[in-house]
Amino acid sequence: xxxxxxxxxxxxxxxxxxxxxxxxxxxxxxxxxxxxxxxxxxxxxxxxxxxxxxxxxxxxxxxxxxxx
Numbered sequence: 001x002x003x004x005x006x007x008x009x010x011x012x013x014x015x016x017x018x019x020x021x022x023x024x025x026x027x028x029x030x031x032x033x034x035x036x037x038x039x040x041x042x043x044x045x046x047x048x049x050x051x052x053x054x055x056x057x058x059x060x061x062x063x064x065x066x067x068x
Contacts, residue, residue: 008024
């Protein structure tokens, strides 16, 4: 992937939706996280600017400032 990205587990930690990598992994594997409206179970799913992450009816948009 040539575009800058951030992994899903890291995004959840940066946005304080998970305090640890282990907690992020459990949250993702429990099928409670949606990326662009689709359930995502891959911890290291690459997110790019504009992707929408939804968890517990809260949607966050990935901003360019958080991707590397």
